[in-house]
Amino acid sequence: MHQVLEALAFFAREFVHILSPPLLLASGLSVLAGIMVGALPGLTATLAVSLLVGITYSFDTTLALVILIGVYVGGVYGGSQTAILLNIPGTPASAASAIEGNLLARRGLAGQAIGIATLSSFVGTLFGALMLLVASPLLGSIALRFGSWEFFLLAVFGVLVCGSLAAGNPIKGWIGGFLGLSFAMIGMDAMQAFPRFTFGNIQLNGGISLIPAMIGLFAIPEIIDSLARKDRPAIIHKVVGVLPRWKAFKRHLPTTFRSASIGTAIGIVPGAGEDIAAWVSYANAKRFSKEPELYGTGSEEGLVASEVANNACIGGALVPLLTLAIPGGSVSAVILGALFIHNVRPGPLLFTEQPQFFYQIVAMLVIAAGFMLVGGLAAARVLPRLLQVPVGVLMPVITVLCIVGAFAVSSRMFDVYLMFAFGLLGYFLKRYGYTPAPIVLGLILGPMADENLRRALFLSDGSLMPILTRPISLILTAVILVTILGSLIQMVRRPPSGPTGSPSSGVNP
Amino acid sequence: MQASKADIIFGFVIAAVAGMMFWQSLAIATRFANRFTPFYFTPGFVPLLLSGTLIVLGLTLVALKRAAFRGSWQPRGSAGDLLAARGLWAAVMIGGYVFLLPHMHFLVATALFLFLSTSVFYPKRVLVSALVTIVATFGIYLVFARIFFLSLP
Numbered sequence A: 001m002h003q004v005l006e007a008l009a010f011f012a013r014e015f016v017h018i019l020s021p022p023l024l025l026a027s028g029l030s031v032l033a034g035i036m037v038g039a040l041p042g043l044t045a046t047l048a049v050s051l052l053v054g055i056t057y058s059f060d061t062t063l064a065l066v067i068l069i070g071v072y073v074g075g076v077y078g079g080s081q082t083a084i085l086l087n088i089p090g091t092p093a094s095a096a097s098a099i100e101g102n103l104l105a106r107r108g109l110a111g112q113a114i115g116i117a118t119l120s121s122f123v124g125t126l127f128g129a130l131m132l133l134v135a136s137p138l139l140g141s142i143a144l145r146f147g148s149w150e151f152f153l154l155a156v157f158g159v160l161v162c163g164s165l166a167a168g169n170p171i172k173g174w175i176g177g178f179l180g181l182s183f184a185m186i187g188m189d190a191m192q193a194f195p196r197f198t199f200g201n202i203q204l205n206g207g208i209s210l211i212p213a214m215i216g217l218f219a220i221p222e223i224i225d226s227l228a229r230k231d232r233p234a235i236i237h238k239v240v241g242v243l244p245r246w247k248a249f250k251r252h253l254p255t256t257f258r259s260a261s262i263g264t265a266i267g268i269v270p271g272a273g274e275d276i277a278a279w280v281s282y283a284n285a286k287r288f289s290k291e292p293e294l295y296g297t298g299s300e301e302g303l304v305a306s307e308v309a310n311n312a313c314i315g316g317a318l319v320p321l322l323t324l325a326i327p328g329g330s331v332s333a334v335i336l337g338a339l340f341i342h343n344v345r346p347g348p349l350l351f352t353e354q355p356q357f358f359y360q361i362v363a364m365l366v367i368a369a370g371f372m373l374v375g376g377l378a379a380a381r382v383l384p385r386l387l388q389v390p391v392g393v394l395m396p397v398i399t400v401l402c403i404v405g406a407f408a409v410s411s412r413m414f415d416v417y418l419m420f421a422f423g424l425l426g427y428f429l430k431r432y433g434y435t436p437a438p439i440v441l442g443l444i445l446g447p448m449a450d451e452n453l454r455r456a457l458f459l460s461d462g463s464l465m466p467i468l469t470r471p472i473s474l475i476l477t478a479v480i481l482v483t484i485l486g487s488l489i490q491m492v493r494r495p496p497s498g499p500t501g502s503p504s505s506g507v508n509p
Numbered sequence B: 001m002q003a004s005k006a007d008i009i010f011g012f013v014i015a016a017v018a019g020m021m022f023w024q025s026l027a028i029a030t031r032f033a034n035r036f037t038p039f040y041f042t043p044g045f046v047p048l049l050l051s052g053t054l055i056v057l058g059l060t061l062v063a064l065k066r067a068a069f070r071g072s073w074q075p076r077g078s079a080g081d082l083l084a085a086r087g088l089w090a091a092v093m094i095g096g097y098v099f100l101l102p103h104m105h106f107l108v109a110t111a112l113f114l115f116l117s118t119s120v121f122y123p124k125r126v127l128v129s130a131l132v133t134i135v136a137t138f139g140i141y142l143v144f145a146r147i148f149f150l151s152l153p
Helices: A002-018 A021-039 A045-055 A061-086 A092-143 A148-166 A170-184 A210-228 A246-251 A253-268 A274-288 A300-324 A330-341 A355-379 A391-408 A413-431 A436-459 A471-493 B005-032 B045-069 B085-103 B106-121 B126-147
Strands: none
Touching: A002 A021, A002 A092, A002 A355, A021 A045, A021 A061, A021 A355, A045 A061, A045 A210, A045 A330, A045 A391, A061 A092, A061 A300, A061 A330, A061 A355, A092 A246, A092 A253, A092 A274, A092 A300, A092 A355, A148 A170, A148 A436, A148 A471, A170 A436, A170 A471, A170 B005, A170 B045, A210 A330, A210 A391, A210 A413, A210 A436, A210 B085, A246 A253, A253 A274, A253 A300, A274 A300, A300 A330, A300 A355, A330 A436, A391 A413, A391 B085, A391 B106, A391 B126, A413 A436, A413 B085, A436 B045, B005 B045, B085 B106, B106 B126
């Protein structure tokens, strides 16, 4: 009880700190920007956050994170507006919302659907923030017992799980993950200062820069894809009466709570992004619904289920990020890169060394949720006009921003070339059913896996026995084996999607 | 199961690249290994494990796709389908812009890129392209170079 009160006191203090006018302004504007980005088909929260990491690197850490979290929250929510109005999910995370939301809009209830989606997203984000507040210190205290073996196994686990879930085919996902780990080996070895795979290029001695690689992998393929497609049709429904009614929301409270729990739990699993949370929650709500026949005809309950879950996923994804330095999804992978750039080292020691930082993140989430509620309802009438901006005009401008973002980190043209190279690689891989999330995760976790495995083997004289004698290692090994076997069995039973088939994509909300 | 030539080719490419990485990692590991530095502590050890795993995964992908094929090549994913024409244009334009930047002032290169790309991908109105070019180029320059004091390429 004492610990809970102490945590609440910490949270209240940091909440007040974030309430300063400049940070509030930054949060409000970034949430609005996120909503716009999320609403525009082809632009995703991952793209926007990776772009902003490069641009905000010179900002104060708190300000930079307020902006990133704001865009993240707004971006995941914003997709629902396009899903409802156009039947085109602005982001993959809102694909499930398009089914019921657009059918409601066709019945003349576009405003009501947007109201429900906004309130559901608000509640989902708050629930995720609450779970982050409660679960992280607990997981952090367990993680304090981690040694080199555990950190190595955790890195392997993250890459394998992300690979299994992110791509339709686990083999392709794992190839992506191990490619990322291999990219992370490029540059000066941290333990013996030996340049690996640099081919004499001194620009590579520092390794592959995370931000250009992330911008390249996430943004460039989206830009090329969007430009390759013809412009979207602009059939937009009239929006009236967006203010949600409490009575209608109260009716869906059990679904809201269930979906929020599903969303948070899925968010914690590395690689399982917002779209998986939305689909699982939607299917679950339908299964337990008293009116399953309404699904597919414009069910408010179905819309609530998917919107609550995809936003609750945000808080969930931040739990492993802050406690173990393992991102839960692609946006949190980008945020992890941002934390490294700002010299914040997430992990078990975060709660003892910089506890204020953790509570600030929770406060940022709560404040961003508030802005999302107000901004989302207010923007409902304006957004349809924004949706008419042609992709052929928007994407070239985004390209310039990507290049500015990649260059800004170290002021090196080499980083821009790197971004372009990773962009082409990402585009090629995307076309053939590979998703960028496992590659980015591998890139981030590579140094952790490398240093910890070598240190662990050195300390045990090359023996692998500690894996079996250390309880947490043993559990992690068992989980890794179950993940591999489970994915393989599932692949054999349910043949994977094809080369250009739709990978889950969920990791790229 | 959908399968394509591209998956098989990609599997082989991964295995081949990983094979080269394996060879180089082995060279690094053997160069560093001595009485005081065990093999598993050398800088080549983890890359060796990773490249070995990639070889196995690449060949597994090839084996799975070949089994799914039953000897028939499908046209999907062929080299001709690699990039749609508009996508190829987009990639070429972005590449051109990236490689033009070190040789031109940011404002000139950006204006050129924006005008050309908006003209190609939104060919309806040249005036709109020109307007977007001017507003976006100077807007980005002012915001990042003058307000945020970021260095631009």
